[in-house]
Amino acid sequence: MMEQVTEYRFCGKCKAACGFHSYDLRSIFTWRLLQTVAMGQVLSLLICGTAVSCQFLADAGVRTPMLQSFLNYALLLLTYTLVLCTRKGEGNILKMLRTKWWKYLLMGLADVEANYAVVKAYQFTTLTSIQLLDCFVIPVLMLLSRLFLKTRYRPVHFVAVAVCLLGVGAMVGADILAGRNEGSTNNVMLGDGLVLLSAVLYAVSNLCQEHTVKNQSRVEFLGMMGLFGTLISGLQLAVLETHEATFRDWSASIFMLFAVYALCMYALYSFMPVVVKMTSATAVNLSLLTADLFSLFCGLFLFNYKFSALYIISFVVITTGFILFNAFPTNSSPPENPAESDDRAAANPSLRPLPSGIDVGATEAFDAATAL
Numbered sequence: 586m587m588e589q590v591t592e593y594r595f596c597g598k599c600k601a602a603c604g605f606h607s608y609d610l611r612s613i614f615t616w617r618l619l620q621t622v623a624m625g626q627v628l629s630l631l632i633c634g635t636a637v638s639c640q641f642l643a644d645a646g647v648r649t650p651m652l653q654s655f656l657n658y659a660l661l662l663l664t665y666t667l668v669l670c671t672r673k674g675e676g677n678i679l680k681m682l683r684t685k686w687w688k689y690l691l692m693g694l695a696d697v698e699a700n701y702a703v704v705k706a707y708q709f710t711t712l713t714s715i716q717l718l719d720c721f722v723i724p725v726l727m728l729l730s731r732l733f734l735k736t737r738y739r740p741v742h743f744v745a746v747a748v749c750l751l752g753v754g755a756m757v758g759a760d761i762l763a764g765r766n767e768g769s770t771n772n773v774m775l776g777d778g779l780v781l782l783s784a785v786l787y788a789v790s791n792l793c794q795e796h797t798v799k800n801q802s803r804v805e806f807l808g809m810m811g812l813f814g815t816l817i818s819g820l821q822l823a824v825l826e827t828h829e830a831t832f833r834d835w836s837a838s839i840f841m842l843f844a845v846y847a848l849c850m851y852a853l854y855s856f857m858p859v860v861v862k863m864t865s866a867t868a869v870n871l872s873l874l875t876a877d878l879f880s881l882f883c884g885l886f887l888f889n890y891k892f893s894a895l896y897i898i899s900f901v902v903i904t905t906g907f908i909l910f911n912a913f914p915t916n917s918s919p920p921e922n923p924a925e926s927d928d929r930a931a932a933n934p935s936l937r938p939l940p941s942g943i944d945v946g947a948t949e950a951f952d953a954a955t956a957l
Contacts, residue, residue, distance in 0.1 A: 621911050622904070624860045625872025631856070633879035634849035637887065638842050645839060650704035651826050654697060655818040656843065657850035661811025669808035678808065692793040693813025699786035701821070702779045710776025716757050716877060718777055720750055721784040722791075726867050729792045736865070741913050748906030749871050752899045756878060759895035791866035794858060803858040810854070864911055871907045875900055 639653070669678035681689075706715055723746055730736040797806040822830070860869050878900045884890035 618908065618911055621860070621864055621868075622872075622908055624856075624863070625869065625907060626875065628853060628857055628860060628869065629873055629876040629879055631849050631853040632873060632876035633883060635846050635853070636876070636880040637883050638846040638849065640884075640888065642839070642842050642846070645842070647839065647842075649826050649829050650701060651818055651822045652830050653843065653846050653850075654700050655815065655822050656847035657854065658697075658811055658814030658818050660847060660851040661807055661854060662815045664811070665804050665807035666809075666811040668804055676802075676805070678812075681805065681809070688793070689809035690813050692790060692797075693810055693817055695786045695793070696790040696810065697814055697817045697821070699783045699790060702783035702786065706776045706779040706783065708776070709772040709779065711773070713757055713760060714773065714777055715780050716753065716760070718780040719784055720753055720874070721781055722787045723750075723867065723870055725785055725788040726791055726870060729788055730795070730865070730867060733792060734796060736867075736915050738915055739913055742910055742915065745906045745910035746871065748909060749874055749903050750906075752902030752904075752906060753874055755895050755899035755902060756881075759893040759899065762893055762895070787870075791861075791870065795861050795866040798858040798862045803862065806858055807854060865915060868907070868911050871903075871910055874903045874907075878903075 642649075642653075666678070669676070669681070672678070674680075703715070703719065727736075727738065727746070731738070794806055797809075857869060860872075878896055881890060881896055885892055
């Protein structure tokens with residue numbers, strides 16, 4: 586039986602059966618859940634901002650995906666990494682690097698290469714394939730969460746994932762009917778392989794993010810991501826895109842598009858750990874499935890896309906699955922060293938670990954996640 590939650594509720598006194606337990610819907614469909622759904626859609630809107638700016642850059646002939654990623658990591662470096670440099674004691678960046686540098690190096694490498702692989706895939710395969718195969722990140726992330734974070738999913742969570750994927754299917758069907766087929770068919774096998782590779786790398790990155798923000802702090806995750814992301818993307822930028830970035834006619838509009846992209850990505854990376862700490866990385870990825878729909882809605886006005894009622898149906902179905910997933914919290918095992926975790930939490934409330942489900946108030950989670 587779920588613990589009693591003292592907060593305002595906006596549904597009746599109905600009962601719902603799930604598995605072997607009975608849940609009071611008043612304790613499930615709370616204002617906290619509504620806030621979680623809203624915050625998830627904010628993330629989708631930020632991704633929409635990056636997608637629209639990328640489309641305009643592509644139309645202008647700009648092909649610098651690594652430069653775009655580098656700008657985001659550099660912003661993280663200039664803010665969160667500098668905060669870690671000013672900390673003293675165990676929270677200082679030098680002590681973190683002495684013991685955990687290789688973990689954050691792998692995390693940064695997975696994130697950078699995931700971003701690069703999915704952008705590169707557009708040169709070889711179609712938008713339809715990318716939209717379908719990109720969903721592979723969800724089952725991979727659920728498997729990794731079960732293996733490494735000991736997250737225990739209920740049958741309702743698998744049903745919710747299936748509902749979300751059904752919504753993605755409706756979105757892809759709408760694209761086919763509308764004749765949208767961006768991308769290329771130059772080498773479909775290679776493109777599809779890059780999408781699957783990016784999905785696995787995103788799952789690894791998101792797993793590291795969930796573990797870090799729930800057991801350490803949001804600032805530590807973002808600071809280390811900024812440090813290693815800047816180093817790795819900067820190296821790849823120098824090797825792969827120096828010619829494109831140097832010999833291009835940089836107009837004011839191009840600079841503006843780069844700024845919009847970088848700021849949207851920076852806001853996305855900064856805000857996502859807050860939502861991850863409230864829910865889980867899997868739940869966040871489910872909410873991000875609506876990002877393509879927001880981009881499509883913008884495309885109706887900016888790129889003359891054709892409208893289909895299936896887009897609305899897809900949005901409703903994906904949102905329903907996301908709500909269903911978050912309505913029933915998952916269970917995670919406690920930290921490996923409870924004494925050490927308790928000592929950190931007593932010294933700094935922002936480091937207090939939270940369970941995978943929605944087990945604390947949204948305001949408390951936000952305050953804890955954003956505390957430096």
